[in-house]
Amino acid sequence: ETGVTQSPTHLIKTRGQQVTLRCSSQSGHNTVSWYQQALGQGPQFIFQYYREEENGRGNFPPRFSGLQFPNYSSELNVNALELDDSALYLCASSFSGRIREQYFGPGTRLTVT
């Protein structure tokens, strides 16, 4: 069974740029959630995708957007990067029948300079 994978592992961007992060769900999972974890803090929910539609959103501005593809993989896009967007971005997948059990990937460390 393949776990959740994310790419890239690390990324450095400049303020104002745009970034795309990628996530492959665990085998058999059809729901993907994205989280932001600032240094020294717990992860915070950004949004969730189910059947290629956004299925819920946390307190993040519209410049954070996402996609889910037919194979259940997902992308997180962030436009107009700000210094405060520097964080570990985590993807979590789950099966809709057991949605309360989320399985996290290792994350992408984004640094905005």
Next chain:
Amino acid sequence: DAKTTQPPSMDCAEGRAANLPCNHSTISGNEYVYWYRQIHSQGPQYIIHGLKNNETNEMASLIITEDRKSSTLILPHATLRDTAVYYCIVSNDYKLSFGAGTTVTVRA
């Protein structure tokens, strides 16, 4: 979602049971209690969740008080690999908001 309170840190001896407390006095009737842990430099790992009844799986046991205002995660035989930040989360859906958690250090 209801707020949770956890001790910032605790130590545990290897081979002994680790009892991690969590206070959630404002929990509402449809909110679940979740426990996740995060080992350094890794993504969080699901441990267990429950609504009213006590739950047990291969990793841990979750004891929820009758009034549901607090809970305890029990790691029955702690190993050095259990050293991690443990998060107690209360939510009525899948939108998990992680607090600061408890840093658990298992010592040989």
